Amino acid sequence: MLDDHPMTAETISARPRPSSANRGPRRxxxxxxxxxxxxxxxxxxxxxxxxxxxxxxxxxxxxxxSALSPGEFVAAAFSERALAAxxxxxxxxxxxxxxxxxxxxxxxxxxxxxxxxxxxVVNALVDLPFALPTAVAGIALATLYAPNGxxxxxxxxxxxxxxxxxxxxxxxxxxxxxxxxVRTLEPVMRDLSADVEEAAASLGADRxxxxxxxxxxxxxxxxxxxxxxxxARGVGxxxxxxxxxxNMPYKSEIAPLLIIIQLEQFEYANAAAIALVMxxxxxxxxxxxxxxxxxxxxxx
Amino acid sequence: xxxxxxxxxxKFGRYPxxxxxxxxxxxxxxxxxxxxxxxxxxxxxxxxxxxxxPDAGQVLFEGQDVTFASAAARRVGxxxxxxxxxxxxxxARNIAFGLDVRKGKDKPPKAExxxxxxxxxxxxxxxxxxxxxPSQLSGGQRQRVALSRAxxxxxxxxxxxxxxxxxxxxxxxxxxxxxxxxxxxxxxxxIFVTHDQEEALGLADRVAILNAGRIEQIGTPDEVHDxxxxxxxxxxxxxxxxxxxxxxxxxxxxxALSFAANGAGDGPAVAFVRPHDFALDDGGFEVRVVRAxxxxxxxxxxxxxxxGRHIEISASRAEAARFAGAIKIAARRSHVYSL
Numbered sequence: 001m002l003d004d005h006p007m008t009a010e011t012i013s014a015r016p017r018p019s020s021a022n023r024g025p026r027r028x029x030x031x032x033x034x035x036x037x038x039x040x041x042x043x044x045x046x047x048x049x050x051x052x053x054x055x056x057x058x059x060x061x062x063x064x065x066s067a068l069s070p071g072e073f074v075a076a077a078f079s080e081r082a083l084a085a086x087x088x089x090x091x092x093x094x095x096x097x098x099x100x101x102x103x104x105x106x107x108x109x110x111x112x113x114x115x116x117x118x119x120x121v122v123n124a125l126v127d128l129p130f131a132l133p134t135a136v137a138g139i140a141l142a143t144l145y146a147p148n149g150x151x152x153x154x155x156x157x158x159x160x161x162x163x164x165x166x167x168x169x170x171x172x173x174x175x176x177x178x179x180x181x182v183r184t185l186e187p188v189m190r191d192l193s194a195d196v197e198e199a200a201a202s203l204g205a206d207r208x209x210x211x212x213x214x215x216x217x218x219x220x221x222x223x224x225x226x227x228x229x230x231x232a233r234g235v236g237x238x239x240x241x242x243x244x245x246x247n248m249p250y251k252s253e254i255a256p257l258l259i260i261i262q263l264e265q266f267e268y269a270n271a272a273a274i275a276l277v278m279x280x281x282x283x284x285x286x287x288x289x290x291x292x293x294x295x296x297x298x299x300x
Numbered sequence: 301x302x303x304x305x306x307x308x309x310x311k312f313g314r315y316p317x318x319x320x321x322x323x324x325x326x327x328x329x330x331x332x333x334x335x336x337x338x339x340x341x342x343x344x345x346x347x348x349x350x351x352x353x354p355d356a357g358q359v360l361f362e363g364q365d366v367t368f369a370s371a372a373a374r375r376v377g378x379x380x381x382x383x384x385x386x387x388x389x390x391x392a393r394n395i396a397f398g399l400d401v402r403k404g405k406d407k408p409p410k411a412e413x414x415x416x417x418x419x420x421x422x423x424x425x426x427x428x429x430x431x432x433x434p435s436q437l438s439g440g441q442r443q444r445v446a447l448s449r450a451x452x453x454x455x456x457x458x459x460x461x462x463x464x465x466x467x468x469x470x471x472x473x474x475x476x477x478x479x480x481x482x483x484x485x486x487x488x489x490x491i492f493v494t495h496d497q498e499e500a501l502g503l504a505d506r507v508a509i510l511n512a513g514r515i516e517q518i519g520t521p522d523e524v525h526d527x528x529x530x531x532x533x534x535x536x537x538x539x540x541x542x543x544x545x546x547x548x549x550x551x552x553x554x555x556a557l558s559f560a561a562n563g564a565g566d567g568p569a570v571a572f573v574r575p576h577d578f579a580l581d582d583g584g585f586e587v588r589v590v591r592a593x594x595x596x597x598x599x600x601x602x603x604x605x606x607x608g609r610h611i612e613i614s615a616s617r618a619e620a621a622r623f624a625g626a627i628k629i630a631a632r633r634s635h636v637y638s639l
Contacts, residue, residue, distance in 0.1 A: 195382060202350075206372075217389075
């Protein structure tokens with residue numbers, strides 16, 4: 001190799017051994033000293049906040065659920081009604097994240113690569129779902145997509161019912177998840193340098209091949225992050241969904257709503273059992289997505 | 301592949317990047333485009349590549365007009381300053397890319413592609429690194445991958461845009477030799493852009509010197525160094541002391557300095573004298589030595605003239621031993637240009 005420089009051994013062996021009398025500060029026991037200060041402080045604050053805000057409340061869920069006997073737990077967490085709610089919640093969140101994955105790439109592409117009038121407005125619109133109270137979004141979407149709504153009235157003759165069923169749930173989750181995909185992809189797409197595309201072109205790749213084999217694979221890891229965020233947000237979404245879902249048990253009832261219903265009936269342990277299952281599934285899915293992501297980042 | 305550039309013009313906004321550029325490149329030549337930044341050298345290279353299209357003029361490959369043909373249609377190999385490797389692909393897949401994207405019967409069979417990749421890895425001395433990702437390579441290794449990726453499609457012409465600009469001096473030197481070796485082994489017509497005159501003179505068969513969108517001179521390294529056509533070339537290629545003055549009666553005079561004007565007409569003029577063209581001469585003008593330091597077989601001497609101007613002289617170590625205090629020197633050779 002060209003840039004290997006042989007190290008000279010004399011300088012190392014000639015160093016005097018430190019005498020025990022004037023030894024400097026002792027080497028810390030369990031971590032190497034780093035030149036970047038603040039490790040103790042930042043990690044301490046992080047763990048404190050995580051404990052107070054995330055870990056302790058979540059463990060309370062587990063503790064509450066443990067009040068149930070195993071039989072009662074299964075009955076509460078895996079009832080027909082609960083299973084249907086899980087399927088809807090995770091299924092709709094997944095479908096919405098996939099749809100956002102596709103349209104998020106297109107939206108980002110348009111925002112990053114072209115200049116057009118009104119770009120700043122479009123940019124702000126993308127962020128709106130972040131800021132808008134979710135209930136407002138839910139009511140607006142329900143009004144629009146209801147069979148007599150502005151959009152719904154044109155869908156009804158086509159035999160499409162877009163509100164008060166799982167499709168309505170998915171529409172609400174698409175609305176909620178879009179900015180996650182766009183905002184994660186944006187910096188990565190902006191960093192794609194033009195010369196990589198020129199290199200592909202000079203090697204004989206046409207536009208389709210360049211997009212399919214160079215640009216999209218380079219976006220892969222960021223896309224997965226955006227997908228995971230949109231999916232996670234969709235699983236936890238409550239406010240916007242309940243207005244458009246119709247909330248019919250076994251059909252269009254999401255798991256978070258089921259938890260609220262249990263709470264209103266003072267069945268706190270049952271609510272905790274359902275919450276625990278959601279927690280477990282969400283955690284597992286995020287773990288898997290993170291693993292895929294780590295693998296897809298192997299070349300960075 | 302012979303390449304002809306015929307009065308090519310290119311403007312970016314109102315700024316002319318190329319101004320009536322004419323250039324003929326013979327088959328198998330290794331040509332350097334040398335110039336300061338903003339001189340249009342990269343624009344010219346990209347115009348030859350088909351990554352940029354001229355506003356006027358023609359680009360011919362082997363007599364065929366390719367002015368508006370795409371880079372792919374021209375079959376050029378292009379090497380970028382920042383490598384432009386595909387980060388998500390292994391080295392082997394990077395090199396194979398140009399063959400891999402071909403369609404139908406043009407696409408070589410897998411085994412043939414693999415063999416070609418192996419051959420190219422050997423050519424640039426990267427055997428066994430095919431499975432690595434670009435991020436796992438050093439800068440010099442990345443640029444070799446970029447070079448072999450460009451060569452994989454057997455380009456009719458190899459174009460390199462400041463190929464060694466981002467590398468440290470040692471790697472740069474060894475890659476220069478490598479480019480020359482690869483060029484001699486493949487015989488492909490090669491054009492590279494550089495702002496480093498040492499690189500251009502040391503590597504190329506011919507050097508084209510660009511300034512402000514024009515070619516100032518094109519010739520062999522010896523020609524452009526020893527017989528610079530314009531004051532710009534004289535100042536840009538090689539070291540030179542620059543003097544402004546007047547020519548009258550065949551002599552150039554600038555303050556206390558004076559030497560033969562080499563045929564320049566009477567009137568205001570600018571003169572250049574290379575440091576090694578000064579010699580001790582009792583009939584010359586007086587300078588005072590300020591500092592001398594060793595430069596290999598030579599000694600570089602800094603001196604000031606009687607009217608306080610700075611002069612760089614370079615002499616053999618034996619001769620330089622006599623350079624002390626006030627001495628008299630004369631220019632053995634000078635380049636004088638009428639203004």
